[in-house]
Amino acid sequence: MNEQQQSLEELQHIKQMMEKSSRFISLSGLSGVSAGTVAILGALLVWKMISDYTHTFGISYETLVTELIVIAITVVVLALASGFAFTYLRSKRNGVSIWGAATYRLVLNLAIPLVAAAFLLLRLMQLQYVGLVAPVCLLFYGLALVNASKYTLGEIRYLGYCELILAIINLWVPAHGLIFWATGFGLLHIIYGIIMWRKYERVTF
Amino acid sequence: MSNLIENLNKTFDSRVRLGIMSALMVNEEVNFNTLKELIEVTDGNLASHLKALEDMKFVAVHKGFIGRKTNTSYRITKTGEKAFKKHIEALEKIIKNIS
Numbered sequence: 001m002n003e004q005q006q007s008l009e010e011l012q013h014i015k016q017m018m019e020k021s022s023r024f025i026s027l028s029g030l031s032g033v034s035a036g037t038v039a040i041l042g043a044l045l046v047w048k049m050i051s052d053y054t055h056t057f058g059i060s061y062e063t064l065v066t067e068l069i070v071i072a073i074t075v076v077v078l079a080l081a082s083g084f085a086f087t088y089l090r091s092k093r094n095g096v097s098i099w100g101a102a103t104y105r106l107v108l109n110l111a112i113p114l115v116a117a118a119f120l121l122l123r124l125m126q127l128q129y130v131g132l133v134a135p136v137c138l139l140f141y142g143l144a145l146v147n148a149s150k151y152t153l154g155e156i157r158y159l160g161y162c163e164l165i166l167a168i169i170n171l172w173v174p175a176h177g178l179i180f181w182a183t184g185f186g187l188l189h190i191i192y193g194i195i196m197w198r199k200y201e202r203v204t205f
Numbered sequence: 206m207s208n209l210i211e212n213l214n215k216t217f218d219s220r221v222r223l224g225i226m227s228a229l230m231v232n233e234e235v236n237f238n239t240l241k242e243l244i245e246v247t248d249g250n251l252a253s254h255l256k257a258l259e260d261m262k263f264v265a266v267h268k269g270f271i272g273r274k275t276n277t278s279y280r281i282t283k284t285g286e287k288a289f290k291k292h293i294e295a296l297e298k299i300i301k302n303i304s
Contacts, residue, residue, distance in 0.1 A: 007297075
């Protein structure tokens with residue numbers, strides 16, 4: 001009697017198909033690489049500004065913070081835009097529509113922890129807890145990734161874990177936030193992007 | 206035992222069809238290319254299985270356009286949903302009965 005085994009396999013297949021079809025699987029590895037590159041360029045710019053600030057007089061703390069916030073927002077916008085572009089190209093190449101219930105769930109579940117983090121970051125800056133800015137960014141981003149991993153390629157969960165580990169170490173060395181930030185948002189994205197690209201997208205001739 | 210097997214729907218006697226029905230159970234609408242990528246089959250193979258399900262009135266076809274390209278998407282019908290749920294129940298019964 002093999003019916004039992006066969007039925008079990010069929011049910012597992014059904015479950016797997018249901019799961020896979022409700023995920024957003026067009027996320028391109030190149031999106032990770034481009035977002036990571038933007039993050040590293042942004043971090044270099046910030047590093048230069050801070051070192052200028054400590055070596056020259058006449059720039060007020062408020063001006064510096066305002067400029068840093070402008071850079072931070074620009075970096076986030078550019079990273080999202082370039083990331084979106086590669087994912088859009090991939091879904092177009094595969095003839096898969098990018099907007100659907102799966103995309104909506106992915107974006108929503110990424111956004112919830114990130115929006116909460118934005119308020120915390122705003123408050124930290126107002127209270128001048130600048131050293132906590134980088135670890136809090138990493139911490140909430142890591143949580144957002146783990147949270148969203150159910151709605152896209154599951155491997156993103158491991159990127160989330162790495163961000164969390166970095167964040168926790170960074171909490172105890174707040175003076176080195178920029179390096180941790182550049183590693184978490186730059187280097188890790190690039191490594192993750194390359195791995196994912198090689199695994200799912202590379203065309204072999 | 207033979208009773209239990211009779212409860213299985215012969216229409217779903219294929220991995221491709223199981224895949225189509227599973228995807229349509231959890232998504233309101235799925236287009237042809239998404240199904241193709243999900244199930245990993247050729248155009249012709251997928252199209253013939255979709256046609257069979259369509260003939261059984263288990264799925265409904267909607268032909269639209271995205272820009273100038275045609276976009277064919279599929280939905281599950283009430284009949285299809287009922288039949289597929291019954292099929293899953295039958296599978297569960299087979300497993301429970303012997304173990």
